[in-house]
Each structure stands twice: as structure tokens, then as C-alpha cells.
Amino acid sequence: MNFNYTLVRSKRKTLAISINGANQITVRVPLKTPLKRIESFVKEKTPWINKILLANQANLSRGEEIINYKKILIEGTPIPLFIGQNNSFNDSCVCLKNVKNCKTVLLSALQEKFLALFYSLSKATRIVANSISFKDYKSRWGCCSGKNEIIFNYKILMLSKRLQIYVIIHELCHVIYHDHSKNFWSLVKKFNPDYKKDRAELKTYAFITKLY
Numbered sequence: 707m708n709f710n711y712t713l714v715r716s717k718r719k720t721l722a723i724s725i726n727g728a729n730q731i732t733v734r735v736p737l738k739t740p741l742k743r744i745e746s747f748v749k750e751k752t753p754w755i756n757k758i759l760l761a762n763q764a765n766l767s768r769g770e771e772i773i774n775y776k777k778i779l780i781e782g783t784p785i786p787l788f789i790g791q792n793n794s795f796n797d798s799c800v801c802l803k804n805v806k807n808c809k810t811v812l813l814s815a816l817q818e819k820f821l822a823l824f825y826s827l828s829k830a831t832r833i834v835a836n837s838i839s840f841k842d843y844k845s846r847w848g849c850c851s852g853k854n855e856i857i858f859n860y861k862i863l864m865l866s867k868r869l870q871i872y873v874i875i876h877e878l879c880h881v882i883y884h885d886h887s888k889n890f891w892s893l894v895k896k897f898n899p900d901y902k903k904d905r906a907e908l909k910t911y912a913f914i915t916k917l918y
Contacts, residue, residue, distance in 0.1 A: 709755065713744065721747045725758045727765065727912025765910040773913065775805060782866025808918040809842055809860045816863040824874050831897050833878040844915055847873045850880035861914050872904035
């Protein structure tokens, strides 16, 4: 094996491997699983792991200009990004004094449009959240609290409208089901029949959540 992974032991009953878009591998196992069993399990999954690592690396290479802050995604379209001049936004480029200003600039320019989309989907699904806000998450696109308060990663504004719709519907469905049970996914499918395709594509943009 030519890769490293993070081992997480918990009260779960099965062994599982997950790989995020940044090629970080996590192996989750029951508390008392012997190390030899873990190593054997990872070895068995090596062909699959290598396949995912290669696919993710291709996505990362494709987004090299974004990772290097040469371009920025705006609603799914990469446009030039300039650092160190001023804070401004238009259809042809984005200027930031510092990458940390990204949240303020994007929300100022795109928040109203996104919220209009959110409330139209809320009306269509007849699911209402108690509040909506934005945060700079480093590993997720959104969150629905136990009080049905939905918080979106502001970087959702970088995604295409189709993927924004998927994330919105996903979080709205969490207002009804605060888990990822079969009932939850059935509800997601009701409002977004092609959600599996959107979910898979969304994973290719996971590296964006680590930026800015």
C-alpha cells in the first residue's frame, strides 16, 4: 500500500473506508478490531482505493487554477481571480484584497439570488426552515441543526445552480429527517429524482471547501 489513512475506532459494527475529494482516507472500525484485520481489510480494498484516488487527483488537476487562486468558481463557471488590488465583483472577474475577503464579497454579490432560489424550493417542497445563514465550513456544504436552522457553506455560491438545488433540497429534507435514513433519501429523491448524479458530481468539488 502506498497511501496513508486515518484510523477511527468507534462502537460501530462494521469496517468501512471513505475518501473525500481531497484524497484524505479514513478507515472506520469497531473498537476492538485487531490491527491485522484492519490491514487485511485495507489491502482487500486497495484496487478500489487506488481507483478513487486517481479519479480525485484528476479532478484536483482540473481545478489547479482554482487551487492556486488564479481563478474562482462563480455559479459553476471559472472566472479570473485577482488578489491584492481591491474588493470587487463582476461577470468577468473577481478582485480580492485578501482571500479572506471572499466570503464578504460573494455574499454581497450573490446572496440575494441564492436566497430567492432557496425560498422557491422551500415553497415547492412545503418544507420550512426556522432560519437561514452562511458559514465558512471546511468539510461540508450545509447543515441543519436540531432546531431546524439551516446553515450553508458560503462557497455553495461557487457551485452551479443544479448543484445548489441539490444541496438546498438535501438540507430541507433534514428538517423532516435529521439523519441519512432510507426515509430521508426517499424524500430527497421525491424532490430530486437525479440526486445520485448530483451527489456524485458534488464530491468532485470537495477541494473547494478547503480553500479561502
